[in-house]
Amino acid sequence: MSAPAKATRFVAKDALVALHYARDARDVVITTMSPARDWMTLTQSPLDIVFVPSAMGHATSLGLGLALAQPDRRVIVCNGDGSMLMNLGSLVTIAGAGATNVVVLVFQNGVYEVTGAQPMPAQADLTAIARGAGFQSVFEFSDIDEWTSSINDVLAARGPVFAVLHVAPDVGIPGPKSPGPAGERARRLREALSS
Amino acid sequence: MFSGDQIADSLERLGVTHVVTVPDSTIGQWQSEIESRATMKVVRVCREGEAWEVAAGLELGGARPVVMIQCTGFFESGDAIRNVLHDWKLPIASIIGYRSYLSQETLPGDTCLVFTEPLLDAWKIDYRLLTKPTDIGVIVEHLSACRSANKPGAIVVAEGKA
Numbered sequence A: 001m002s003a004p005a006k007a008t009r010f011v012a013k014d015a016l017v018a019l020h021y022a023r024d025a026r027d028v029v030i031t032t033m034s035p036a037r038d039w040m041t042l043t044q045s046p047l048d049i050v051f052v053p054s055a056m057g058h059a060t061s062l063g064l065g066l067a068l069a070q071p072d073r074r075v076i077v078c079n080g081d082g083s084m085l086m087n088l089g090s091l092v093t094i095a096g097a098g099a100t101n102v103v104v105l106v107f108q109n110g111v112y113e114v115t116g117a118q119p120m121p122a123q124a125d126l127t128a129i130a131r132g133a134g135f136q137s138v139f140e141f142s143d144i145d146e147w148t149s150s151i152n153d154v155l156a157a158r159g160p161v162f163a164v165l166h167v168a169p170d171v172g173i174p175g176p177k178s179p180g181p182a183g184e185r186a187r188r189l190r191e192a193l194s195s
Numbered sequence B: 001m002f003s004g005d006q007i008a009d010s011l012e013r014l015g016v017t018h019v020v021t022v023p024d025s026t027i028g029q030w031q032s033e034i035e036s037r038a039t040m041k042v043v044r045v046c047r048e049g050e051a052w053e054v055a056a057g058l059e060l061g062g063a064r065p066v067v068m069i070q071c072t073g074f075f076e077s078g079d080a081i082r083n084v085l086h087d088w089k090l091p092i093a094s095i096i097g098y099r100s101y102l103s104q105e106t107l108p109g110d111t112c113l114v115f116t117e118p119l120l121d122a123w124k125i126d127y128r129l130l131t132k133p134t135d136i137g138v139i140v141e142h143l144s145a146c147r148s149a150n151k152p153g154a155i156v157v158a159e160g161k162a
Helices: A012-022 A033-039 A059-069 A081-086 A089-097 A126-133 A144-156 A182-194 B004-013 B027-036 B048-060 B071-076 B078-087 B112-122 B133-148
Strands: A028-031 A048-050 A075-080 A102-108 A137-141 A161-166 B018-021 B041-044 B065-070 B093-098 B126-130 B153-158
Touching (some): A012 A075, A012 A144, A033 A048, A059 A075, A059 A089, A059 A102, A059 B048, A075 A081, A089 A102, A089 A126, A089 B048, A102 A126, A126 A161, A144 A161, B018 B048, B027 B041, B027 B065, B048 B065, B065 B071, B071 B078, B071 B093, B093 B133, B112 B126, B112 B153, B126 B133, B133 B153
Parallel strands (some): A028 A075, A102 A161, B018 B041, B018 B065
16 A cells, blocks of 8 residues: 655644644643654643653554543544554544544654654555544645645544644654653643543 | 343442443453443444553543453553553553353363463552352452552453353
């Protein structure tokens, strides 16, 4: 399975900056791997979950649980393409659970970036997989201006929502560090979600 | 060994809101009764590792999940168990089917009997093994105690033929 050739890839952090301004204050934003590293430099909302340490590929599953428990909030999951490939079944689970308040954004750079940009088994067409899994709204962007001008429509689309952002890998930059003890962060998040 | 009605009653007494599950031939028989209860929802996942992280999200969001899987899926779940129970320190409860414990007719020498309990110990999960119908009360007793202690607990249910 091959994705269509992309003429351009944009800077992942620019895409996150756009998300930072577009998110609603009540949204939960989960980031993992490279998006987590960049997101931590932009925002420190009490509703952010920097999923570090993580279980490999499970940000989407964590997001589904939060979405089911908090149906009045939107849950935005910023995932890597390597992470997405490790848990493709979660897309079927999300669609099957009828979680209309989940938005999955996949930052597709084509490599395992945080381990040194090794190649993946193949370049998958993740949008086709998401459609096949049952996602209601599926998008694909390879231009930052297009992403920036469309982000509000993406976030407001009928859910569950899936979007691929074709971004350039940041080779040689270390992966994200944990921003603090996860157990303590879990306690603070529960408090924030209950208020 | 247990009916769906008995399991659903126990889960209701525990205040469970979501049962996150992959079925096997024993625990799968409980789904319809659980689903018939207004207080609980069944969340069907594609693979067991997912179940722990879905449960983590539910727990963080204020719900009261339980993971219900077979021991084979428990084996598959290792990285998620490590992350949810030990990194994020979430006291997720689970009910785990113990394949072939009561009969090895289908799978003689089933290695589930070799690895299930040592791996529960390895993951530092406080569990109770239920082997007879009169053990039903242990579900509420043990999982309530674990919840009060803010630690993960498991009920391991002996199963017959695979």
